Amino acid sequence: MNKPIKQHLIDPEICIRCYTCEMSCPVGAIEHNDDNVVINADSCDLCMACIPVCPTGSIDEWRVVNKPYSLESQYEWEELPEQEDLGQDEAATGLEALDDAMAALLADAHKGAGGKAKAPASAAKPTINMYNLGHPATATVQGNFKLTDDPKHDVRHIILDMGSLPFPILEGQSVGVIPPGTDTEGKPHLPRLYSVSSPRDGERPNFNNISLTVKREDNGLCSNYVCNLEKGDSVQVTGPFGATFLMPSDPDARLLMICTGTGAAPMRSFTMRRQRTIGENSGGMTIFFGARSPESLPYFGPLSKVPPALLEQHLVYSRHGEKEYVQDRILAEYEKVSELLADPKTHIYICGLRGMEEGVDRAFSTIAESGGEQWAAMRDVMREDGRYHVETY
Ligand code: NAP
Numbered sequence: 001m002n003k004p005i006k007q008h009l010i011d012p013e014i015c016i017r018c019y020t021c022e023m024s025c026p027v028g029a030i031e032h033n034d035d036n037v038v039i040n041a042d043s044c045d046l047c048m049a050c051i052p053v054c055p056t057g058s059i060d061e062w063r064v065v066n067k068p069y070s071l072e073s074q075y076e077w078e079e080l081p082e083q084e085d086l087g088q089d090e091a092a093t094g095l096e097a098l099d100d101a102m103a104a105l106l107a108d109a110h111k112g113a114g115g116k117a118k119a120p121a122s123a124a125k126p127t128i129n130m131y132n133l134g135h136p137a138t139a140t141v142q143g144n145f146k147l148t149d150d151p152k153h154d155v156r157h158i159i160l161d162m163g164s165l166p167f168p169i170l171e172g173q174s175v176g177v178i179p180p181g182t183d184t185e186g187k188p189h190l191p192r193l194y195s196v197s198s199p200r201d202g203e204r205p206n207f208n209n210i211s212l213t214v215k216r217e218d219n220g221l222c223s224n225y226v227c228n229l230e231k232g233d234s235v236q237v238t239g240p241f242g243a244t245f246l247m248p249s250d251p252d253a254r255l256l257m258i259c260t261g262t263g264a265a266p267m268r269s270f271t272m273r274r275q276r277t278i279g280e281n282s283g284g285m286t287i288f289f290g291a292r293s294p295e296s297l298p299y300f301g302p303l304s305k306v307p308p309a310l311l312e313q314h315l316v317y318s319r320h321g322e323k324e325y326v327q328d329r330i331l332a333e334y335e336k337v338s339e340l341l342a343d344p345k346t347h348i349y350i351c352g353l354r355g356m357e358e359g360v361d362r363a364f365s366t367i368a369e370s371g372g373e374q375w376a377a378m379r380d381v382m383r384e385d386g387r388y389h390v391e392t393y
Helices: 020-024 071-076 088-092 100-109 221-227 261-276 326-332 334-342 354-370 375-384
Strands: 005-009 030-032 037-039 061-065 137-146 155-161 174-178 192-195 209-215 234-241 254-260 285-291 311-317 346-352 388-392
Touching: 005 037, 020 030, 037 071, 155 221, 174 209, 174 221, 192 209, 192 221, 192 261, 209 221, 209 261, 254 261, 254 326, 254 334, 254 354, 261 285, 261 346, 261 388, 285 326, 311 326, 326 334, 326 354, 334 354, 346 354, 346 375, 354 375, 354 388, 375 388
Parallel strands: 254 285, 254 346, 285 311, 346 388
Antiparallel strands: 005 061, 030 037, 137 155, 137 234, 155 209, 174 192, 174 234
16 A cells, blocks of 8 residues: 655646746646646655745645546646545544644745635635636737826736627636747747736626736736737737635625735725625725825826725825835724724735735734734634735735
């Protein structure tokens, strides 16, 4: 009988195919095909380098197996298999029986705000992975609008018409855009992921269209392609992706949204969804939104028209007046945030620059501790309840 091993796997239902894990694996153990991203049990040395870089926690899956799942079988999966019953004795050596060294590595990889995500209990069921690398959807550009006045900070609002193709999307989900052409090895480019910034019933209500919020990056292959798109152009799209960064349907849920730059995309979709449905008769929404200046803050103009009763706004600037980051304003709004953190109806969403995660986590720690609570424990409860969501890149 083979000795049971702990096999590292990826949950295909939650993975958003950003391929960050594949790019960060030092031993080349992670690969993909048109459908799934998979881990080779023969070459994975359980170094955990891929764990903290995964934006969804879909990579944090482990099964104790007598015979590892092959790459071929992982490519076939639409969902992760349950832990097999290995029998009484083997089960005792099972998931809990991580050896100390591996447990320590994993604990280290779990530090910070990352970790395995769960969808809100009342969220609608998302459709995922309808279109993939081998079978992308072809969308038509309906519009490309500049969102920022800062000439050095070009952020675009791109509207894609999905035509007659079914493309069910929920707020908080992402899509992939495949840039045309091939890489230096002659292989087609991998899709780049963008959060959708429109609500489920379309950028324009009841139209089969979606919007993206994309910043032009210096030498960015896909961002320049997308930012240069013109009305009528065809674009290859994959997705939808993401099964956890979703908004609760519960109207009483209170949304605490923290974002930087283009990380505002899902927050826009949440706000529009509530604006078009329950409006101000909801638990309320609060946003902490960081940008360099008003001129580089995406949707600055439209945001000024959103009523405070629907969305309480804290727009903070790092290069306009006194330097301020979102975490500074969270601390300054101590009473408000403390009350929100204590409310079991509160859902937290963090999206944008990876660097902000640590600062926001520290601000929450300070606020929780001054109320006699431990933030790490509160965060674990929120995450387990599907009320804590992070997507940072
Ligand atoms: P940006 O303009 O470069 O930065 C936005 C603001 O964040 C600036 O005021 C910046 O300040 C500030 N900032 C920098 N470091 C920070 C830190 N450690 N803590 C708090 N604030 C900090 O942003 P951007 O270029 O739009 O980039 C947004 C990021 O979000 C990109 O990395 C993008 O990939 C990511 N994104 C993720 C998703 C997603 O996860 N689904 C969706 C959209 C975008 P200074 O520059 O003045 O220091």
